[in-house]
Amino acid sequence: MRLFLTLSFLLLTLSCVLAQDAPKHLPIIDVHVHAMKVNPAFGGDMCPWFLKNMPGGDPGQPPPAFINTDCAEPLKAAKTDQEMQDAVIATMKRLNMTIVAYGDPAILRKWQKAAPGRVIPGIGISSPKDMTPKAFKDSLSSGFYEVMGEVAPQYQGISPSDMSLDEYFAAAEQLNIPVGIHMGTGGNGMANLTSPKYRASLGNPFLLEDMLARHPKLKVWVMHAGYPMIDEMIALMGANAYVYVDLAGFIWSYPQEEIHDYIRRLVQAGFGKRILYGTDLLVWPKLTEVSIGMIENANYLSFEQKRDILFNNAVRFFRLDESKFK
Numbered sequence: 352m353r354l355f356l357t358l359s360f361l362l363l364t365l366s367c368v369l370a371q372d373a374p375k376h377l378p379i380i381d382v383h384v385h386a387m388k389v390n391p392a393f394g395g396d397m398c399p400w401f402l403k404n405m406p407g408g409d410p411g412q413p414p415p416a417f418i419n420t421d422c423a424e425p426l427k428a429a430k431t432d433q434e435m436q437d438a439v440i441a442t443m444k445r446l447n448m449t450i451v452a453y454g455d456p457a458i459l460r461k462w463q464k465a466a467p468g469r470v471i472p473g474i475g476i477s478s479p480k481d482m483t484p485k486a487f488k489d490s491l492s493s494g495f496y497e498v499m500g501e502v503a504p505q506y507q508g509i510s511p512s513d514m515s516l517d518e519y520f521a522a523a524e525q526l527n528i529p530v531g532i533h534m535g536t537g538g539n540g541m542a543n544l545t546s547p548k549y550r551a552s553l554g555n556p557f558l559l560e561d562m563l564a565r566h567p568k569l570k571v572w573v574m575h576a577g578y579p580m581i582d583e584m585i586a587l588m589g590a591n592a593y594v595y596v597d598l599a600g601f602i603w604s605y606p607q608e609e610i611h612d613y614i615r616r617l618v619q620a621g622f623g624k625r626i627l628y629g630t631d632l633l634v635w636p637k638l639t640e641v642s643i644g645m646i647e648n649a650n651y652l653s654f655e656q657k658r659d660i661l662f663n664n665a666v667r668f669f670r671l672d673e674s675k676f677k
């Protein structure tokens with residue numbers, strides 16, 4: 352009887368311990384997620400940091416592969432929308448993440464429903480052909496979208512200061528909505544592969560200056576941190592106190608030493624409080640952990656600097672209520 356009681360007590364204690372929630376992960380905000388329908392034609396596996404070798408090619412030969420799968424453990428692409436959603440939501444809950452996501456409105460709504468309070472929807476335009484300024488302003492005013500992004504005129508051969516985009520930025524300024532603009536890299540051979548209008552020169556952060564001058568109340572973050580134009584990026588941030596950057600895309604595609612040099616340089620130049628963590632999540636769910644690992648393992652950053660990049664800076668930039676993340 353005594354043994355039975357002791358055993359029961361032990362079991363009870365054990366179940367109480369197990370029932371307690373695991374300690375909550377410190378909050379993370381990912382400002383750059385693409386919520387899109389899974390396309391089986393663009394669903395291959397991928398090796399992170401695949402741009403460590405760009406041997407180029409010959410115009411008479413087939414174009415170089417955009418992605419490389421020659422590594423010990425390629426990341427698997429989700430095969431269905433549901434598989435992608437389940438994986439994204441599970442990661443968000445496990446890592447206590449909130450995401451800023453753009454893309455298919457139906458997918459955005461499903462993700463929001465599955466993870467209430469953790470998905471901040473954004474809507475972007477990349478050329479005036481996408482929608483009229485009036486339709487865009489109506490969408491921004493609907494209350495559903497809280498962010499304007501991803502704005503990517505570079506792929507269309509358009510400068511972000513081109514007057515054809517001005518009314519769209521004016522709408523965001525008027526409605527007090529932050530804007531994320533793609534500036535910088537597009538991957539290996541973008542102009543030869545899928546985007547003949549893509550111009551590397553149109554990723555120059557200085558091209559934002561005229562637009563920023565016309566919209567002094569606009570809050571802009573430069574997606575992909577203008578990689579690889581670090582000097583121009585630093586000069587632009589020095590001159591424009593409201594400009595932030597995100598680390599999306601290049602954090603998992605270029606060689607790791609190159610990525611760390613770029614982040615280190617931004618911090619060294621005094622902009623550690625204006626770097627936002629972003630993945631550029633597409634179809635490979637594990638990309639989130641791989642990319643966050645780059646910040647976690649950056650031994651040149653202090654714990655506080657990592658927390659700024661992974662969370663604090665985004666709270667400030669997007670004017671979020673910090674108490675909601677406790």
Ligand SMILES: [Zn+2]
Binds near residue numbers: 501534574575600
């Ligand atoms: Zn982009």
